[in-house]
Amino acid sequence: MIQILTYDGTTDADIFQRIHSSSGLEEAVAGIITEVREGGDEGLLRCCARFDGAAPSHLEVTPEELQAAFDGVDPKFLAILEKAAANITAFHSCQRRNSFILNDQTGIVLGQKVLPLERVGLYVPGGTALYPSSVLMNALPAKIAGVEELIMVTPAKEGNISPMILAAAKIAGVDRIFKVGGAQAVAALAYGTESIPKVDKIVGPGNAYVAEAKKQVFGLVDIDMIAGPSEILIVADGTGNPRHLAADMLSQAEHDKLASAVLVTDSPQLAAGVNLELERQLPLLPREDIARHAIEHHGKIILTANLETAIQLANRMAPEHLELCLDTPFDYLDQVRHAGSVFLGKNCPEALGDYLAGPNHTLPTSGTARFSSPLSVDDFVKKYQYTYYTGEALAAVAEEAAYFAEQEGLSAHARSLLVRLEAAVSIP
């Protein structure tokens, strides 16, 4: 069902879909942002009525609503959410950064302070599928970083948010939750309204409207990344199990018609076997239409001469998720340069990472793993640096620094360096 390509060293590495942008999207989103910036809550509610069918009767989820939702969720699911939260917390706790002080020169103290962001907005998608896992993956690193106030927004259907989403928010310690989604929610977080406080940074995945809104408000606030459709690239040799590999490809294909699933192997037998398995398993999926579209339009099976070439190709593609379905995957890990998250061995389906393993599932897509990283505690802190010199320490370097300034033609800089010196009698 997928065309099997033989890699000749020139196969286009630009296989993953670029960030989706439809015509008119930019203008439509700019209009929504203006409506919220100028109209505040009124503009926001108008947009909710227009794009989500109805405006919620009240914007903020009350503590009673939150508790009732939590109490209504299947206890088995609550226990799994708690377990996922514990694993995500354990992993992300290792990412904490310390401030430092450098005072190895007499009379000089240098330092860098790491501080949590004060207020962060978390977008949780709520259109076609529900992602309580994304609540945990985005909120927990923020809590670990020490963010003072975490504001969540998500679309409400008929005035209500899914109890599973609310339960995940309660477990993760989200501070306030608002029943708004889409570009209007991003605008409200960026500019603030009477009800929704302005935040310093907006994180979380969303559809094309959400992504475009994040792009347009970047600069006024920070954003995490523009996440495109899901991607998986599997490197496997002839010992791979076609049934398992096809299942892994379909796990990401079912996210989105634009999702990509790629197998790179040195085994023609495995390639053919996975192809047959894809066709066999697709009709078993409730989201067959989405997964079939993704596989048929953005699925690839690529044959390489050996595994080293397979990994070189993976590096060129810089996939969001990379599975090394090999018997000795650690032998190959050092060859990996560009990927969002790597899954090692034959017992590590990528879906483990979506929910439970602990590493983050908000990852760079569309080849951006070449220069960007998974969402982490780093996304929720900022730094400032500081410098202290005694008079003696300044005197020891002032002339050199002033000379440097003169070379740049900046004599006021030079003057400020020399004017404090004891011997600065000639400086007026």
Ligand SMILES: NC(=O)c1ccc[n+]([C@@H]2O[C@H](COP(=O)([O-])OP(=O)(O)OC[C@H]3O[C@@H](n4cnc5c(N)ncnc54)[C@H](O)[C@@H]3O)[C@@H](O)[C@H]2O)c1
């Ligand atoms: N990368 C990740 O970690 C990750 C995780 C979960 C979800 N996702 C992605 O997030 C996306 C979720 O999208 P979704 O649509 O289900 O939910 P969403 O919440 O992102 O978008 C729904 C909102 O879009 C707005 N909207 C819809 N049609 C509109 C229109 N014509 N004009 C203006 N606004 C409009 C509405 O306000 C609606 O509430 C998917 O693409 C999914 O793959 C990614």
Ligand SMILES: N[C@H](CO)Cc1c[nH]c[nH+]1
């Ligand atoms: N695989 C998605 C990111 O590409 C994240 C996710 C959430 N739930 C299931 N999967």
Ligand SMILES: [Zn+2]
């Ligand atoms: Zn997934």
